[in-house]
Amino acid sequence: MRMKQSVRRRVILALLVFMISILSGCKADEKAAAPDKTLTYEDLQTARIGVLTGTLFPDIVHRAMPDAQLLYYNTAADMLNALKGDKVDAFATDEPCARYIRAQDNTVAELPELLDTAEYGYVFPKNESGQKTCDEFSAYLDELKADGTMESLQKKWFDTPNLALLQMTDYSVLPATNGTIRLATTQIPPFAYATEGMHRGYEIELVALFCDERGYALEVTETTFDGILAAIQSGKSDIGCASITLTPERAEMMLFSVPDYSGGTALVVNDMEAAAAEVSIFTSMAESFEKTFLRENRWKLFLSGIGTTLLITVLSILFGTLLGFGTYMLCRNGNRVANLITDFCIWLVRGLPVVVLLMILYDIIFGSLSVSGTAVSVIGFTLVFAAGVYGMVKSGVEALDKGQLEAAYALGYTNRMAFFRVILPQAVPHFMPAYKASITEIIKATAIVGYVTVQDLTKMGDIVRSRTYEAFFPLIAVAIIYIILAAILTFFVNKIAIRLDKKQRTKEQIIKEVKDR
Numbered sequence: 441m442r443m444k445q446s447v448r449r450r451v452i453l454a455l456l457v458f459m460i461s462i463l464s465g466c467k468a469d470e471k472a473a474a475p476d477k478t479l480t481y482e483d484l485q486t487a488r489i490g491v492l493t494g495t496l497f498p499d500i501v502h503r504a505m506p507d508a509q510l511l512y513y514n515t516a517a518d519m520l521n522a523l524k525g526d527k528v529d530a531f532a533t534d535e536p537c538a539r540y541i542r543a544q545d546n547t548v549a550e551l552p553e554l555l556d557t558a559e560y561g562y563v564f565p566k567n568e569s570g571q572k573t574c575d576e577f578s579a580y581l582d583e584l585k586a587d588g589t590m591e592s593l594q595k596k597w598f599d600t601p602n603l604a605l606l607q608m609t610d611y612s613v614l615p616a617t618n619g620t621i622r623l624a625t626t627q628i629p630p631f632a633y634a635t636e637g638m639h640r641g642y643e644i645e646l647v648a649l650f651c652d653e654r655g656y657a658l659e660v661t662e663t664t665f666d667g668i669l670a671a672i673q674s675g676k677s678d679i680g681c682a683s684i685t686l687t688p689e690r691a692e693m694m695l696f697s698v699p700d701y702s703g704g705t706a707l708v709v710n711d712m713e714a715a716a717a718e719v720s721i722f723t724s725m726a727e728s729f730e731k732t733f734l735r736e737n738r739w740k741l742f743l744s745g746i747g748t749t750l751l752i753t754v755l756s757i758l759f760g761t762l763l764g765f766g767t768y769m770l771c772r773n774g775n776r777v778a779n780l781i782t783d784f785c786i787w788l789v790r791g792l793p794v795v796v797l798l799m800i801l802y803d804i805i806f807g808s809l810s811v812s813g814t815a816v817s818v819i820g821f822t823l824v825f826a827a828g829v830y831g832m833v834k835s836g837v838e839a840l841d842k843g844q845l846e847a848a849y850a851l852g853y854t855n856r857m858a859f860f861r862v863i864l865p866q867a868v869p870h871f872m873p874a875y876k877a878s879i880t881e882i883i884k885a886t887a888i889v890g891y892v893t894v895q896d897l898t899k900m901g902d903i904v905r906s907r908t909y910e911a912f913f914p915l916i917a918v919a920i921i922y923i924i925l926a927a928i929l930t931f932f933v934n935k936i937a938i939r940l941d942k943k944q945r946t947k948e949q950i951i952k953e954v955k956d957r
Contacts, residue, residue, distance in 0.1 A: 481551060483529075484508065484707065490519035490531030494666030496558075496685050497532040500705050504555045514664060515627060516541065517905035523548065523710060530709045534560075534683045536598045536642075538706040540630050543601035544909050549711040554704035560631075562643070563672050563680040564695040571695060573621070573678055578698040580650045590646075594701065597630040597642035604736055608640055609648040617655035623647055624661045624668045624677035624893075627906035631683045634662060634903050635736050637744075643681040646700060661813075662903070663893045669694070671893075674807040725912075732913035738904050745900030746921060752814060752896065753883045753929070756821035760882075763822060764829025772837070772859070786827045794824055795888045802892040813893040821882060828878050836871035837863055872937050879933055880926045887922070897921060 486507045491497040493512045501508055511528055513519045519531035520541060530551075533541070538550035562577060564570040584590040600606055625632040625639060632641040639660040651658045661677060668684070671677040672694050683703075686696050733739045771778045789797065798820045806816055840863060848858035890899035901918040905911055 481553065481707075484709075487529035488527070489707070490522050490528040492516070492519070492533070492665060494664070494669065496687065497705060500556050501532050515902060515906055517627075517902070517909050517911065520545065520548065520708070520909045521911040523708065530707045532705050532707055534628075534631070535703045535706045536630055536701075537628060537683070538708050539598065540601075540603075541708060541909055547711055548708050550706040550708050554706055557702070557704040558685045559699035560683045560701045560703065561686050561699045562647075562697040563669070563684055563690070564678065564697070565672055565675050566694050567675070570672075570675075570678070574695040574697055576654065577647075577650055577679070580653065581646070581698050581700055584646070584649075589649075590700065593642055593645060597645070600630075603630060603633070603640070604635070606640070608645040609652055610638070611644075611648040611651060611658040611660070612638065614648075614651050614657045615655070616657035620657040620659055621647065621651050621679060622659050622661065622677045624663055624671040624680045626663055626665050626668060626682045627903055628665075628682045629907065632681060633907060634741075635738075635907065636740070643683070643700065647679060647681065661893045662895055662899070664891070667891070667893065670803055674803055676807065728908070728910050728913050731908040731910065732904055732917070736907075738907070741900040741904060742897065742917060742921070745895060745897035746925070748814065748895060749883070749886050749897040750925065752817045752821060752886050752889060752894070753925075755818045756825050756882060756886075757879060757929075759818070759822040760825025761829050764826035765833060767826065767830050768833045773855075782830070786830060789823050789827045794820065794885055795891055797824070798889065798892050813889065816892050817886070817889040817894050821886065824885070825878065825882055829875070832871035832874050832878075833867065836867035839870045840866055868937075876930055876933050876937070879929050883926050883929060884922060 485505050487505075487509070488511055489501050489505065489508045490511050490513050491501060493514055498510050498512075501510060511522070513522065513531075516531075516533055516537060519528065519533070522528045523531055524547070532555065535550070535554060542548060542550060562574075564574040564577075581590070584593075596606060597603075623639075623644075625644065627633050628641075630641055631643045632639060634640075639662070644660070648658060650656070661671065663671060665682055668677075668680040668682055669690075672680045680694075683701070684690075686699060690696070731738075733742075767782055771782050792800075798817060801820050802811075802813060802816045844862055844866065845858055848862040853861065886896060887898040889896050890902065895903070897918055901914040904914045908914070
């Protein structure tokens with residue numbers, strides 16, 4: 441009964457979060473509807489400007505507006521929501537992206553003049569293999585320019601407001617006749633985006649056509665913008681794309697193809713006249729719900745993310761429990777060398793932020809190996825959970841009176857029998873509350889695995905936000921799902937805890953244990 445009440449409380453909490461967020465969203469929309477004029481460049485000279493981390497936008501904005509305050513974000517969706525929430529006065533993005541954002545949300549507008557002009561291209565590792573792929577791909581791009589195909593593709597992807605209407609080569613069925621191309625990209629429509637289990641967009645189609653023409657299979661990895669550059673430098677990916685600007689400084693670290701598009705940087709601002717004419721909050725909520733879950737079957741993205749999150753969490757709990765408990769068993773009899781090594785490793789794991797640990801594992805330790813981000817995440821969280829389990833078991837055992845072990849020896853038990861039949865059963869109730877709490881913490885901590893190219897629940901929410909440019913339903917859905925998943929996992933652990941708790945044994949279980957002895 442207590443377990444059911446716990447799950448019920450968590451579900452009620454999730455619903456309360458949902459209702460509070462709806463009320464907050466209503467207030468925010470009322471505020472956004474206040475009429476004003478559309479900003480100009482003169483108005484923005486000392487304004488707050490949003491920029492993407494890892495891009496050249498900060499330098500571009502600083503050159504054009506030296507007195508502007510820069511605020512850094514990870515996605516265009518984050519910048520748009522900051523703009524609508526009055527956290528920034530404008531944000532910088534590529535001109536085709538600005539047009540796409542305007543098509544998705546008519547309450548914003550891009551300023552007519554570009555901050556600067558730029559050429560975009562693909563990046564490759566600066567090694568012999570990367571040079572070969574770069575030369576081959578650049579030659580292919582030149583062919584597409586010459587026959588007009590590239591211009592047609594630009595009109596296709598940049599002039600169509602509804603990207604769902606567009607089709608492209610299905611790269612998932614391409615045969616690996618000449619090998620496999622590993623492409624790293626991020627969410628930056630219409631250049632690149634994910635939908636229905638595939639990546640699409642202008643730059644994705646160019647790579648897909650190249651692979652189809654030259655006999656390559658294509659594997660696409662989703663990451664952040666700065667993650668693309670890291671993947672190229674480490675050699676984990678063969679090609680990187682996301683409207684990457686060609687610069688001499690970047691050319692020192694990686695190879696660039698010939699340009700595939702010439703554009704520039706635009707500033708996106710609030711269109712106050714359009715905002716004042718917004719539809720009612722209820723209509724807006726209905727449209728947001730449809731875009732988040734129903735359009736292009738985006739609910740499948742959340743299901744896929746749930747599966748990945750549960751996989752990482754459950755495997756990390758199982759392996760972490762075994763590793764932590766096994767490590768304690770090796771050290772419990774006081775081997776000094778083993779204890780010193782163990783204490784150092786645990787100190788190291790606990791001292792590092794988990795996201796830093798994952799990035800070290802992914803980019804350095806396994807940097808030159810074909811180890812997936814999911815596997816790296818399981819390894820990283822296994823280490824973190826094992827460190828916790830080791831400490832829990834150790835503290836639980838140390839909480840017992842030493843006379844318990846002496847009494848077990850007096851009854852003729854061996855050291856191992858005394859531990860498993862006398863010490864451990866009494867220690868479990870001492871550390872079980874901390875163990876259950878750590879399970880809740882580990883499932884929440886997995887929200888950072890997107891840093892190592894894992895498409896977990898949080899990352900899927902980010903992908904949906906990058907398409908809809910709305911934060912409400914994707915973030916609330918992710919929050920509620922995490923609360924429910926934590927409740928379910930805690931429920932099952934409570935069931936196991938009851939079976940391990942000797943005080944809650946039935947009469948038949950006690951008699952059976954006595955007979956077994």
